[in-house]
Amino acid sequence: MYFNPMYFVFALPALLLAMIAQARVRSAVNKYSRVRTLRGVSGAQVARALLDSAGLQDVAVEKTGGLLSDHYDPISRTLRLSTAVFETPSIAAVGIAAHESGHALQHADHYLPLQARSAIVPAVQFGSWLGPIVFFLGLLLNVEALAWVGVILFAGVAAFALVTLPVEFDASRRAKQLLQQYGFVTGEEAVGVNRVLDAAALTYVAGLAQALSTLLYYVFLLTGFRRRD
Numbered sequence: 001m002y003f004n005p006m007y008f009v010f011a012l013p014a015l016l017l018a019m020i021a022q023a024r025v026r027s028a029v030n031k032y033s034r035v036r037t038l039r040g041v042s043g044a045q046v047a048r049a050l051l052d053s054a055g056l057q058d059v060a061v062e063k064t065g066g067l068l069s070d071h072y073d074p075i076s077r078t079l080r081l082s083t084a085v086f087e088t089p090s091i092a093a094v095g096i097a098a099h100e101s102g103h104a105l106q107h108a109d110h111y112l113p114l115q116a117r118s119a120i121v122p123a124v125q126f127g128s129w130l131g132p133i134v135f136f137l138g139l140l141l142n143v144e145a146l147a148w149v150g151v152i153l154f155a156g157v158a159a160f161a162l163v164t165l166p167v168e169f170d171a172s173r174r175a176k177q178l179l180q181q182y183g184f185v186t187g188e189e190a191v192g193v194n195r196v197l198d199a200a201a202l203t204y205v206a207g208l209a210q211a212l213s214t215l216l217y218y219v220f221l222l223t224g225f226r227r228r229d
């Protein structure tokens with residue numbers, strides 16, 4: 001009963017951006033995971049070398065299952081690389097491995113946006129499912145203040161998506177710079193690394209657009225709700 005066709009007006013542009021970003025990641029990874037670097041060093045070896053050069057010998061590099069499941073775990077201080085990234089000496093693999101190493105370097109540097117993002121994770125996990133429930137309950141019960149509480153709870157999701165941008169952009173900036181500095185990629189190969197990492201960055205921009213458009217839709221429903229009284 002609360003479905004409003006205006007939802008599409010709010011959600012569609014961000015959804016399209018997300019689809020474009022996903023397609024770009026897929027095509028860039030597909031293309032550059034088949035191109036071997038001149039140095040012929042695997043993602044795992046690149047990660048190990050970059051971590052060691054930053055004095056992070058105690059950060060482990062492990063192989064993990066799944067596709068594009070690569071991540072840095074700040075709790076166990078472990079860098080987990082998907083099998084293809086771990087084993088392959090491709091342009092995509094070294095780019096992704098260097099990006100994840102960038103997160104470990106941020107952690108060691110106490111990089112502020114990373115700390116902020118970790119700090120709001122519990123609130124976001126809570127708000128992402130409770131926010132919409134409280135919001136629609138507020139509409140259902142005709143209690144506007146309750147619906148606004150739902151909006152505020154969900155706003156944490158947008159805040160998380162916002163603070164994710166500097167974290168991801170900085171990890172890729174570090175990756176590009178370090179790969180060139182240590183000669184893991186040539187100038188020509190760096191073009192491929194940029195294609196992969198920039199496509200991945202766009203998915204985070206799309207994530208922010210999706211969170212913001214949902215938030216705006218909630219506010220739109222609420223302000224319309226007030227006019228009906």
Ligand SMILES: [Zn+2]
Nearest residue numbers: 099103168171
């Ligand atoms: Zn990242």
